[in-house]
Amino acid sequence: MANSIEAEKRAGWALVSPPFLYTLLALAVPFIVIVGLSFAGLEGGRARVPLAPGDAEKLYFTFENFARVLSEPIYRVVLLRSLIIAVCVTLATVLMAYPIAYFVSFYVAPSKKALWIFLITIPFWTSYIIRLALWRTILGYNGIFDNFVGIFGIEPMNLLSNGALAITITLSHAFAPFAVLPIFVALEKVDRSLLEAGQDLGETRWTTFLRVTLPLSMPGVMAAVLIVFIPVVGDYVTAKLMGGSTTPMIANLVEVEMLKKRDHAMGSAVAVTAMATVAVISILFVLLNRRFIGSKK
Amino acid sequence: MKSAPGLRSYAILYLVFLYGPILILPLFAFNNATVVSFPLSGFTTKWFSEMMADQALWRALRTSLQISLSTAVIATALGVMAARAAVRYRWPGKPGVMGLILLPLVLPEIIIAMSMLIVLIWLGAPQMWFTVILGHVLITLPFSVTIMTAAFQSIDVSFEEAALDLGETPISSFRLITLPLVMPGIISSFLISFTISIDEYIIANFLGGNDTALSVYIYGQFRFPAKVPMVLALGTCLVAMSILLLTIAEYFRRRGVARVGGKDSGGFL
Amino acid sequence: MTFSADKPTMIEFKDVHKYYGDYHALRGINGTIKAGEFFSLLGPSGCGKTTLLRTIAGFEDISSGVVMIDGKSMADVPANVRPTNMVFQSYAIFPHMSVEENVGFGLRRDPRSKAEKAKAVDEALEMVGLKGYGKRAAHALSGGQRQRVALARALILKPKVLLLDEPLSALDKKMREHMQVELIKLQRQVGITFILVTHDQEEALVMSDRIAVMFEGEIAQLADPETLYRRPNSKKVADFIGTMNFIPCTILSESGDKVEVDAKGLGKVALDIHQAPPAKGETPVVGLRPETLTLLYPGQSANDRETDGVIDEVIYFGDMTYYDVYLGGTDVEVRLSMRNVPGRPVLDVGTKVRVAWSPEALVLFR
Known part of the structure; x- marks a missing residue:
């Protein structure tokens, strides 16, 4: 019989190859094309697919697309807006989520924890387009929010007209469950006897929380931050529906470049810049926190 | 159990915040007014009748079902393969390959x-x-892989060996033992993939061409304020369906956990 | 323990090696297991005993060498057609099936009629003492019941060899002792070869006709329980099986079938060559089991040799007392065990005592 380790390797690869090849073709190949396009220039025009006949030799390698993304105000403003909105949404969701995760982990009976988590995650699985429709009717002029504040004699506010605010509110609602789960998981891993030890050593409940529970749950908080921040920066549909044409986010800009202007090189450069920015911020965040958490231990 | 009245009230407020908008759905879906605003103006089912009579909606629903059912089948099949390979076998490059699939x-x-x-x-x-399916399989595959990995991990490796030992071939062991034991995971993965796919808008919009999926159709209705109550009626149906499917998925996931005698450790994701 | 050496060979290992990548898990296994024998593979975790068992079952390929079952080489014979069945450590009771579906699982390809198969299942359940449990759900069984189902499921196929992978390790102490006896009875009843993997030396001694003690991928000693206990062939085996006192010694002379040693605290002793297993190049020590040393109470005298000592530690066990005693004014400490019987008081730490021992009980390791 053949070496069983070899046989295992072959079986594993054979089994994983359909999903792997699929992801390679449907994700990696298009991604490489995008990255390639973002460095593409075309003499006397803009690089796009499919290339016009005879254009192939006019292609050249360039950084000018990226130079434009970084120098022209429109790209900078929109990228900055995306980041600011993402930071606000992340702060809001994580701050709102922590007490909930803490409550479910520490104060809910073990048999009911799964039910609570299920309840918190359900809204996430309902049609986002429908939820957007709802937020438009809630925040719009003389909508439900205006009805509500009207009770207190406040004039209609028409929050929908403030694109960035409407986007932030809607996304904070949409990503709430995302933030609860990782914090909950981290809190579940906290050894309960450590808390008793803390109190045994003369800490109050509050100081035990600050000195034991909170630091131990920081990995969950970090995961929550990333899990909210990353997709929010790339949000397309919320900005489109809640922000209208006045407050686009970076993903909307990608669409404009790609489909409206048919400038595939520029669209790719915007997309790559956005992803690179998010990746750099995420990595910096993880590194900074690693140092912070490392020094605590 | 300790009690914390402050935290408990906050938790309830939080659930109200989460569910508030969704609860508004049926309220205005049955409200006899074109403008979605308080006070309510009486009960009607006319928005549902309008929805039922909308031919374009039915076409969109058919397109979406085509997309979502295919997505669920393909993603689950691929997810089973990837998860089984990851849990059962050791092979070089596993972290990279699995990372790419989850990316x-x-x-x-x-x-x-x-x-x-x-x-x-x-x-x-x-x-x-068809091209929408390509995109939807890509985004639902990570969910399927995650669910199926948990399902395969909960099965004792000796089960298949025991079946082999009792005279079954590797293939019949998989069919008689492993497959029934991961079936709850498969159903769960299928339902989750279906739910994600039918709700998804961006890929359906850009890759769908002239085939309008349900979410794209709903988006199109936003331009017409008079259509809002009908959209809410449709939303009521969709949300009810999502919650039903999820409850079924959760039921099967838990039954899967209970069946192999494991400990429940939370929900999806 | 009535094992006769003239029984035919059931399993034979010829220079079996197994590598996991660079890791050498089995390092040249040789030996035979007889038909109808209750055989144990005993050793600490990681010694290769489970790997060896799994090469018999066909779950592990071997890197080189030969495994023969009933005279046939098992190379290229997959697990599902080997004449062996296994009771898994976790029992591997299929959780989605009832007890009778589990027990009858291996009969799926059996050409017999449904009624005959049902009868076979009932008989198998009766044999393991689970008559009437057939309709129960598998997950509703206790640990002991699961094990019985696993036994019935394996034995219903009438294998030539039954493989048991630490089958008792998940049970509590009482249940374990009970099942040890049941397994011995069952083996006598069905008369087939049982091969048990265990890390529990007591379990192996109680149950087996013969035991292979394994360390680091090799069989250190293959013998019947009494030989293993009384005449271990190395310090390592002696230490793994039961408790043994090791006393430093010097070899004075070796001639023909006699070895004379000077053991610290015991003095000069002449040993038979049978008490000295082949030399391994280690620092010489003599070994003595605690029960071969006896405390002499005032008025008693030794039949054999005696040595003075001082009690350093007393460990009371109810039926027994263990004493740690310094021998004859040296720093050599031995443990000895005394049965607690009326008229024999438990002595205090610091008491000066006389210790009786017999040269025949000594084993020399060198």
Whole structure:
């Protein structure tokens, strides 16, 4: 019989190859094309697919697309807006989520924890387009929010007209469950006897929380931050529906470049810049926190 | 159990915040007024009748079902393979390959949609319901892999060995023992993939061409304020269906856990 | 323990090696297991005993060498057609099936009629003392019941060899002792070869006709329980099986079938060559089991040799007392065990005592 380790390797690869090849073709190949396009220039025009006949030799390698993304105000403003909105949404969701995760982990009976988590995650699985429709009717002029504040004699506010605010509110609602789960998981891993030890050593409940529970749950908080921040920066549909044409986010800009202007090189450069920015911020965040958490231990 | 009245009230407020908008759905879906605003003006089912009579909606629903059912089948099949390979076998490159398969979880859908669209344009391929499936399988596969990995991990490796030992071939062991034991996971993965796919808008919009999926159709209705109550009626149906499917999925997931005698450790994701 | 050496060979290992990548898990296994024998593979975790068992079952390929079952080489014979069945450590009771579906699982390809198969299942359940449990759900069984189901499921196929992978390790102490006896009875009843993997030396001694003690991928000693206990062939085996006192010694002379040693605290002793297993190049020590040393109470005298000592530690066990005693004014400490019987008081730490021992009980390791 053949070496069983070899046989295992072959079986594993054979089994994983359909999903792997699929992801390679449907994700990696298009991604490489995008990255390639973002460095593409075309003499006397803009690089796009499919290339016009005879254009192939006019292609050249360039950084000018990226130079434009970084120098022209429109790209900078929109990228900055995306980041600011993402930071606000992340702060809001994580701050709102922590007490909930803490409550479910520490104060809910073990048999009911799964039910609570299920309840918190359900809204996430309902049609986002429908939820957007709802937020438009809630925040719009003389909508439900205006009805509500009207009770207190406040004039209609028409929050929908403030694109960035409407986007932030809607996304904070949409990503709430995302933030609860990782914090909950981290809190579940906290050894309960450590808390008793803390109190045994003369800490109050509050100081035990600050000195034991909170630091131990920081990995969950970090995961929550990333899990909210990353997709929010790339949000397309919320900005489109809640922000209208006045407050686009970076993903909307990608669409404009790609489909409206048919400038595939520029669209790719915007997309790559956005992803690179998010990746750099995420990595910096993880590194900074690693140092912070490392020094605590 | 300790009690914390402050935290408990906050938790309830939080659930109200989460569910508030969804609870408004049926309220205005049955409200006899075109403008979605308080006070309510009486009960009606006319928005539902309008919805039922909308031919374009039915076409969109059919397109979406085509897309979502295919997505659920393909994603689950691929997810079973990847999860089984990851749990059962040791092979070089596993972290990288599994990382790539899970990567769409953190990629903005607009990037996935645009990059696939560029390639389709480049290849001169048409955009239609079929190409939407390509994108949807990509974004649902990570969920399927995660669910199926948990399902395979909960099974004792000796089960299949025991079946082999009792005279079954590797294939019949898988069919008689492993498959029934991961079936709850398969159902759960199928339902989750279906739910994600039918609700998804961006990929359906950019890769769908002239085949309008349900979410794209709903989006189109936003331009007409008079259609809002009908959209809410439709939303009521969709949300009810999602919650039903999820409850079934959760039921099967838990039954799967209970069946192999494991400990429940939370929900999806 | 009535094992006769003239029984035919059931399993034979010829220079079996197994590598996991660079890791050498089995390092040249040789030996035979007889038909109808209750055989144990005993050793600490990681010694290769489970790997060896799994090469018999066919779950592990071997890197080189030969495994023969009933005279046939098992190379290229997959697990599902080997004449062996296994009771898994976790029992591997299929959780989605009832007890009778589990027990009858291996009969799926059996050409017999449904009624005959049902009868076979009932008989198998009766044999393991689970008559009437057939309709129960598998997950509703206790640990002991699961094990019985696993036994019935394996035995219903009438294998030539039954493989048991630490089958008792998940049970509590009482249940374990009970099942040890049941397994011995069952083996006598069905008369087939049982091969048990265990890390529990007591379990192996109680149950087996013969035991292979394994360390680091090799069989250190293959013998019947009494030989293993009384005449271990190395310090390592002696230490793994039961408790043994090791006393430093010097070899004075070796001639023909006699070895004379000077053991610290015991003095000069002449040993038979049978008490000295082949030399391994280690520092010489003599070994003595605690029960071969006896405390002499005032008025008693030794039949054999005696040595003075001082009690350093007393460990009371109810039926027994263990004493740690310094021998004859040296720093050599031995443990000895005394049965607690009326008229024999438990002595205090610091008491000066006389210790009786017999040269025949000594084993020399060198």
